[in-house]
Amino acid sequence: MRIVEGASFIAAPLCGLTFVQLGADVIRFDPIGGGPDYNRWPLARGGASMYWEGLNKGKRSIAIDLSRDEGRELAVAIATAGGEDAGYFVTNYPLKSFLSYENLSAKRPDLIAVRVTGSSDGRNALDYTVNCATGYPFMTGSPDAPDPVNHVMPVWDVAAGLLAAVSLLAADRERRQSGKGREIVLPLSDVAFATLANLGHVAEVTTTGKDRPRLGNATYGTFGRDFVTRDGKRIMIVGFTRRQWTGLITALELQADIAKLEASLGVNFTSDEGARFNQRDALFAMIAARIGSYDFQPLTKRLDAAHAGWGLYQTVKEALDNDPRLSPANPVFQMQTHPGGETYLTAGYPGTSSTEKREPVAIAPKLGQHTDAVLTDVLGLSAAKIGELHDKGLVQGAK
């Protein structure tokens, strides 16, 4: 399966990366010198973008002068080339551009194109200028914080990139029956607002007439918060399910105190997770005191024995230093040296198949590393023609 990607930043490149990890040949074209994401931080000590490296692992790279018609035609030819295992294009180019579906499908009517756009109203938008409109920054952070708090994880980009992959595969399944292509347009704003609605936020505000207040690190509607152990470790504890809740209370030997509180309030915390939320001040105080009386090691041993739900707060550095789940001991990850010269732990596909052995985790190409190979394999151009394209400055190889 061959996917062609003409894209930048996170969403559409993550779609391409997902296909790499599923075994596809993914060809990414970029302008000569790189697109707008080619120098995005973090940078390697030699200056290369490790952000670009992370999102473009295992892709073949061709660099084309996209400012000239002849270069644009090359890009269109690559996107539309090939047989029934090709004709898949992933992009974040605008609806109206030389890479419009109209232009592409004129060359190949059965093309499947997936286009991640910004705002559904046609305005340009990035994750950050969509997220501010979702209400999440007003739900994030301490109840005392005066201003909205942006989360750092670009969630709408990631969700849009993965939905792009879903959309492409679903359209492919249909094309195999009908022979017909299509374009699927995925605005970040529709991804964000639809997710907000799917998770009940729209229903909640419609029903109550009010926005959900900030809860700090507490979870909404059930039991969950961060707590600190006697030796100063911070852990997140959840009691969403009956088993997690009773496990927690058992591990902390709080059965009698909880029974007393339940009797005084006339509630049953085990059967009613809403009561765990409504009475959270009393529960948090009781549980914080108990957690603060244990050191981390004996506490978490007790929690695990009782099947309570908890996780340790750690920075990325702490995770890298201490957590086997983010280490070469986890088959999802391998140490790799990347074109920028740095060696670091590199991720493969997060899903593990019962039938397939993991391939080595691929590294990113150099920009233009596969320019000649792509022109040969995909377009069938002769060495002479390829030389001519280089002479005209229409394509470039790796430096």
Add this chain to the structure above:
Amino acid sequence: MRIVEGASFIAAPLCGLTFVQLGADVIRFDPIGGGPDYNRWPLARGGASMYWEGLNKGKRSIAIDLSRDEGRELAVAIATAGGEDAGYFVTNYPLKSFLSYENLSAKRPDLIAVRVTGSSDGRNALDYTVNCATGYPFMTGSPDAPDPVNHVMPVWDVAAGLLAAVSLLAADRERRQSGKGREIVLPLSDVAFATLANLGHVAEVTTTGKDRPRLGNATYGTFGRDFVTRDGKRIMIVGFTRRQWTGLITALELQADIAKLEASLGVNFTSDEGARFNQRDALFAMIAARIGSYDFQPLTKRLDAAHAGWGLYQTVKEALDNDPRLSPANPVFQMQTHPGGETYLTAGYPGTSSTEKREPVAIAPKLGQHTDAVLTDVLGLSAAKIGELHDKGLVQGAK
């Protein structure tokens, strides 16, 4: 295409919902009385979970007594029934359970099962107890905040649910050629750590030896932050691309001030987005003063004319009251009355296809609403046999 879902909470149900929206017949089985997510907040005024409604729209629901062997066998039979357009199972049941792949594939060797689990080390985990381990809470919030800040959006659940859909479709593509089934296991922790690595965080910490500091609402490595207009509106502004940056400076008529700053610092903000980040204190001060001198309407008119990147901060209520993108004017959304009795804006698939008309947005079933229909359609049971299952209390219809 028929997908069977035996799942709770967000990730696996979101996978099922995605298939509903792509036109599949999705059958969800639940224990009689509902699973651990059946009462999750927010609740309708009549008590029904609107969270459950949001994630289970358009599914067919069968309620089975899963505590008894005979009920468990029914669930296994439903998950493994059908022809080549069936045999797809999505779950968050543990690896070892009556719904293990071993048990299921014994009945149907070509079954494709996608299983979202908690932690890759076998411990139970939810989004919240994974997220604390990723480092994001230490990057989120004000630089002055003493403690980590959880984000509210359950990103790992959403990413895992969408990756589950990708994994299923990719395995299906392969099964059509080989005839072979498989299980794909997707731990939330692998989804989280792999994403962290794909986005460059692991490379950054490895290269610098240090964790990324908190930046409040500023973006890392380029230009972006929230600003407040003269009339008190808060907007997020990004200058990631050359066009966004020059658009912003043009709209604000800051060309001369920026040129002076560039000369004094010996940098070029247009060509070097890293300089926009390194010199952010000076830039933020200059731009905040200018933004604060405009009212929202004239300011955003200027920004749009210059193709600058911006978005308005709004709460969910403000979005529902004012934003056409989250309204019935957007074809992704429709007003629907749900089984819990509430009427609210309901989302369809966020992707819009060039070839297909949108179907009406489906509503959630009542628990057990399709019990008899599923037993008939999927298992081919007679009315007498179905009556017997009801009499034994092994299945239940909707109340």
